[in-house]
Amino acid sequence: MQRMIAVDKLARPEDHILVPAERSRKARVEQGLTPNGAMPYEEDFLKARLHGICAGEFQAMEAAGRTLFDFPDSPWEFQLDMARQVWDESRHAEIYMKLLDYTGSFYGEFPESEVLWSCTQAEDPAARVAGINRGLEGLACDVFEQLIRLAQNMGDEVIERSVDYVLADEITHVRMGSKWMRKLTEGDPERFKKAQDFQNNIDELFSFGGTRTTVERAGKIKQHVNGKDIEIDQGITIARESRLLAGFTEEEIDRLVKGFGKSQAY
Numbered sequence: 001m002q003r004m005i006a007v008d009k010l011a012r013p014e015d016h017i018l019v020p021a022e023r024s025r026k027a028r029v030e031q032g033l034t035p036n037g038a039m040p041y042e043e044d045f046l047k048a049r050l051h052g053i054c055a056g057e058f059q060a061m062e063a064a065g066r067t068l069f070d071f072p073d074s075p076w077e078f079q080l081d082m083a084r085q086v087w088d089e090s091r092h093a094e095i096y097m098k099l100l101d102y103t104g105s106f107y108g109e110f111p112e113s114e115v116l117w118s119c120t121q122a123e124d125p126a127a128r129v130a131g132i133n134r135g136l137e138g139l140a141c142d143v144f145e146q147l148i149r150l151a152q153n154m155g156d157e158v159i160e161r162s163v164d165y166v167l168a169d170e171i172t173h174v175r176m177g178s179k180w181m182r183k184l185t186e187g188d189p190e191r192f193k194k195a196q197d198f199q200n201n202i203d204e205l206f207s208f209g210g211t212r213t214t215v216e217r218a219g220k221i222k223q224h225v226n227g228k229d230i231e232i233d234q235g236i237t238i239a240r241e242s243r244l245l246a247g248f249t250e251e252e253i254d255r256l257v258k259g260f261g262k263s264q265a266y
């Protein structure tokens with residue numbers, strides 16, 4: 001079997017659309033929509049946000065499985081952690097499919113971005129866990145914490161508790177990424193730096209030009225979500241508490257808040 005498979009090899013139903021983020025942005029603009037979906041001011045914000053996460057959970061499951069397959073000579077404990085992650089992510093994918101159903105949507109209603117999968121195109125398992133577990137799953141902590149607050153504002157305990165349950169797992173995945181990024185590169189600073197650069201690119205991409213901020217400083221907008229008028233954050237805030245639990249340092253979090261997009265691995 002081939003290593004580092006391309007995104008179009010992922011098994012999806014025929015009516016699913018899986019495209020580079022740039023292509024879906026272009027298609028949205030051509031249809032007179034805003035370039036990025038799942039924006040707080042859009043009517044289908046919640047569905048689109050849950051959909052983006054659901055697709056991320058599927059790709060996280062597939063990516064951990066591929067890392068397990070692609071690096072058969074990696075330490076046994078690393079392989080066991082990756083196998084455990086496949087199991088966790090499969091439960092997350094099921095939970096988000098149910099939440100999509102709960103909000104009147106379904107997996108496949110929106111295009112799926114290939115952004116997580118692009119992190120599997122790295123020859124080094126240390127870079128993969130840096131990009132996926134620390135970069136993207138760090139971002140997941142931000143998105144999930146925000147979603148929990150949104151659900152609390154809506155008075156929706158189903159979404160609140162479901163996402164809280166998944167967030168607890170993601171925190172362990174980030175920690176796992178930090179541990180293996182360090183262990184796999186032990187005694188090889190150059191390899192460590194390469195993995196860190198790989199993560200920096202992800203952090204930079206998702207700093208959205210340095211526009212992200214803290215929960216306290218986030219601008220608010222009014223939105224009608226699932227029959228309720230609520231106030232929500234304008235952008236994706238940075239979840240200091242969850243990131244600290246996940247093992248990011250204060251310094252790393254401050255850098256994200258300042259929009260540098262560069263983080264020192266812990």
Ligand SMILES: [Fe+2]
Binds near residue numbers: 057092166170
């Ligand atoms: Fe997950």
Ligand SMILES: [Fe+2]
Binds near residue numbers: 060137169170173
């Ligand atoms: Fe995860």
